[in-house]
Amino acid sequence: MAELFSQSWTWWIITLAVGVPVVLVTLTELSNALTRRRHPMAGPIRFLRNWVIPAGALFALLAFALTSPADLVWVRVAATVFGFLLILLVLSSFNAALFASATPGTWRERIPSIFVEIARLVLVAVGLAILFSWVWEADVGGLFAALGVTSIVIGLALQNAVGGVISGLLLLFEQPFKIGDWLDTGSVRGRVVEVNWRAVHIDTGSGIQIVPNSTLSGASFTNLSEPDGPYSATVAAKFTTDDPPHEVMSLLLEVASGLPVLRRGESPSVEYAGNASYEVSIPLDGPADAQRAQSLYLSWLWYAARRRGFALDGDGTDPLADPARLEEAIEFVTPTLHLRETGQELLRRTSRLERFGVGEVVQPAGVVPDAVHVVLSGRAAIALDVDGGRFEFSSASPGDLIGLTALTREPAHAVSVAGEILTVLTLPISTVDELISSRPHLAEEIGASLDLKRRLTAEAVAQIDLTRRVTRGR
Structure with missing residues (x-):
């Protein structure tokens, strides 16, 4: 052992x-x-x-x-x-x-x-x-x-192919962007939907643009999604030197403030660059809203500039300025307003034709209207602003009047928004007062129309309150 x-x-x-x-x-x-x-x-x-x-x-x-x-x-x-x-x-x-x-x-x-x-x-x-x-x-x-x-x-x-792979690997390592970020390479602007060893796939809204990694690694680009927080879209606008700068800046801010994609709690800003050039900064939730905001803003600005008589892009020509168009509009509203020759002459001197783009606010809620609008063509939605959205409960079609609370000097209870390209005949309050004083029948019809609108508004408010109570009960 x-x-x-x-x-x-x-x-x-x-x-x-x-x-x-x-x-x-x-x-x-x-x-x-x-x-x-x-x-x-x-x-x-x-x-x-x-x-x-x-x-x-x-x-x-x-x-x-x-x-x-x-x-x-x-x-x-x-x-x-x-x-x-x-x-x-x-x-x-x-x-x-x-x-x-x-x-x-x-x-x-x-x-x-x-x-x-x-x-x-x-x-x-x-x-x-x-x-x-x-x-x-x-x-x-x-x-x-x-x-x-x-x-x-x-x-x-294989230096070209290998170079692209190495560039892709370096981009993956550095991670200057990620899936879902918005990039602006100078020639391509869109959202990153795929990143691989060879290329980056960018959704431009009109298709998928494939950008080689070697191109991105050898040039500068902007990650619009960084840093985190509010994103501002920039829109350049040019008028003529005859347009007063402060009035133009006020118009630019007014139009930008009405955009539905505007970031809640933020306000747009405008800078005057001289020589009738302006730059508007619109705060948004992210780059995804930039293209829509810019397109909507420029379209609304075209209509708003014509209504103010400003020459956007150096062109202040408004097709509605043709006197023949005003005559056609007066003939259209004559039965509605019970006009006689003196009334028609009054409208020729004081009224004006205006157009609103789709989605533009014709009459905001909570504000005493400064004029009455008679719808000539298109449709306006009558709605209540509820919890960040709009509840439509009525509409105004050709022949209807918008802003009737101007006659009682009361704030409008509902907001009126152009549901289509809207053409209206705008009557100052003084003009409507003069028409009513000489046309008692017109006053009765306007009063009845006001009562109907108040009733519809009250019913809409009651329905919204009921919906809220039911939602809270769930």
Whole structure:
């Protein structure tokens, strides 16, 4: 017995027989605990338990317990397998420690996984070369030299393609933008919908524009979605030097303040650049609203500038200024307003034709109207502003009057919005007062129309209150 325990292989066998099960049980418990906590090191621990420990035990059994010659093929094979698994374990542990648990926003979190995979492949190749050189006494120097020359030749042949891939990988690593951001490259403007190694796909609204990564990495571009917070769209407008700057600036702000995409709680601003040039800044929720805001603003500004008599883009010509159009409008409203010759002459002197673009506010709520509008063509929606939206409960069609509370000097209870391109004949309050004083029948009709509008408004308010109570009850 003493002679048995005096042999070195005896202690190796005892150590392996006792130690390996203990280590496996310990690693199993540790792996289960890490798995329950969803710790990234759970994977390497399982790999250590399932593969590295058994392979190491086999190598120790062959090389030390059985004292097999080191140059025996099975010993070398076992050493190679154990060394390879050990390399994978070390790399997996570093990957879990450095990248799997990386804090969001750090360089470890931003680095593309392809970089990690390439680095891992290179380290595995180097580790295997060292392992084969040590275990099998292989000469790997020539192999590395051949691979280096081959890599240079392939790189020169594919430098354009490889350059695009490298540019893409650098963009993925730096992350100057992400999916959903809005970019302006100078020639392309839109939302990023895909980023890969070769190119960035940008949705311009009229199609998908594919921009090579090499183009983006070699030129400057603007990320419109950064930094977080309000985004402002800029609109340039030019009038003539005959248009008073302060009145023009007031008009520009008035039109911008009525945009439905305006960021809540923010106000537009305008700068006068001289030479009848202006720049309007419109705060929005994000770049996605910019194109719609600019298009809507410029269309509304065209109508508003004509109503004020300003020459937008140097052209102040208004087709409604033709006297024949005014005569046609007066003939149209004559039955509605019960006009006689004196009344028609009064309208020729004091009234004017105006047009409103789709969505423009004809008469805001809560404001005493300064004129009465007779609808000639188009349709106006009569609505209440409710919780950031509008509840339409009536409409005004050709022949109807808008702004009747001007006669009672009361604020309008509802907002009137052009549902279509709206043409109206605008009558000053003094003109309507004079018509009513000489036409008692007209006063009765206007009074009845006012009562009807008040009743419709009251019914709309009651319906909104009922809807709110039902919603709260749910």
